[in-house]
Amino acid sequence: MPTRKTGTWKLAYADFLTALVAFFLLMWLISGVSKEDRAVIASEFTGKPATVSVTASEALSDAARLLAMLELSESLKAAGDSVQLSADAQGVRIELVDTADRPLFETGSGALTETGAALIRAAGASLAALPYTVSIEGHTDAFSMAGTASSNWELSSARANEARRLLEASGFGTERVVGVTGYADTRPLSAGQPHLAANRRISLQVHLAD
Incomplete structure (x- = not known):
């Protein structure tokens, strides 16, 4: 068997x-x-070449790395509460804000105080060696400008242009400024609190890519 x-x-x-x-x-x-x-x-x-696309999450990751780099800037750290940094899908926002003891602007004017000018220079120095473009935004609080013919729209635009001039005078390339806009009091830092002093500010939007 x-x-x-x-x-x-x-x-x-x-x-x-x-x-x-x-x-x-x-x-x-x-x-x-x-x-x-x-x-x-x-x-x-x-045998086909790999195709790698940049997604929104990857862009945000790049923004997070840039944010971490800017947070190490000694000149920005020295400004304390006058500087607020955050990452978004476009890149990084640098908020240069007015405080009670460190006002950025002359009262009711687009002119920068010595503190404001120093903050703009500090931001410019931190960005000078980086290859990114920047949009400049001017903002006001919600108080009206009594006794003048100008509105907060003109005031915020004047502040944005003053920041642009100082950045360029400090060596920041003119070609790297891709936008200068005044938003008046339409974009407060904290929704529902349009009268806060911190709303009187300059916002620098750093763009990772065009």
Whole structure:
């Protein structure tokens, strides 16, 4: 009588389990690889060059790195509460704000105080060596300018242009300024609190890409 090979199914089952474990191990390894790295790995098998796209989350990651860099700026740190930094999808916003003990502007005027001028220069020095463009925004609080023919629109525009002139005079390239806008009191820092002193400010929007 022929000999029955009763252990054959065990070998097949063992091969199946080995393949299954290898599959799950591969899936686990791939789950920890970024989208860009997966594209590079796929290109090794297909022979096609990897295509890497910059998504909104990646742009925000770049903004976070720029934010961390600016937070290390000694001149900006020295300004204390007069400087507020934040990252967004466009890049980084630098808010240079008016405080009770450190006003940025002369009362009811677009002219910068010595403190305001120093803040603009500090921001310019921090950005000078970086390859990014900047939009400049001027803002006011919600108090009207009694006794004058000008409105907060003219005032905020004058403040934005004063900041632009000082940035350029400090060596910041004219070609890197892509916008100068006055927003009056329409964009308060804190919604519902348009009369705060901090709303009297200059905002520098640093753009990571055009």
